[in-house]
Amino acid sequence: MTSIEPVILLSAVLFTIGAVGVLTRRNALMIFMSVELMLNAANLAFVAFAQQWGNLDGQLFVFFVMAVAAAEVAVGLALIVAIFRTKHSTDVDELSQLRG
């Protein structure tokens, strides 16, 4: 690639779709998957900037983002399973009280 601008634009498109998904969907799993899409878009921007500046650091950041995303998914899905046990639903609108 001779120019990274199209890649950054694609990253912006994917990030926006993920953000709209987080705002519109009510299912906790769908919100989670939209967050993953946003993280992916950020990773894409990191790799593109690493390519532009001829620097490896951007690519290394992607590894840390992936590791943190894996940790987030493990805990988040465990939370969803725990909530599903008591509420029998993954709808975030029903989670309106702190009492379990």
Add this chain to the structure above:
Amino acid sequence: MSVEFFLFLLVAAVAVVAALGLLLSRNAIYAAMFLILNMASVAVIYLLLNAPFIAAVQVAVYAGAIMVLFVFVIMLLGAEKLNPADTKLALKWQRPLSIVLGMALFLLLGAVILTRLGGAVAAKMIDTSPLAIGKALFTTYLLPFEVVSVLLLAAVVGAVVLTKKS
């Protein structure tokens, strides 16, 4: 238009369509499959951006491990058919507002990208082999690496504690 750019446009179109499929699908399993398609196409773009190792990790860790966890939980909970409540929002104005906010976010990002970016890609090709990445990971980024390993351990313990039946 070079072959590389044409390939990028093709894969970018697949990525955007897959992301829209994730946004619009009514079935959580279909949404997960769309997300896997999106991650695979982003991996191809990593290859175009001279990041072969990241592309491999993207397919193995993201599209492999993380999405398997998602599909596993969706099937475990039997939540693949989304609630009718998911289509009927509690707040009527939420969907139009979120679309307006999404457009605003995209216009802002696009304006910044089109005005502030620029300049050619660095002429020198960086060494992005697993060897170079491993060296940087275990010298310059040793402390973050260890912190991330502790974070992953905490996440594993947290997941076990949260799902354990008391």
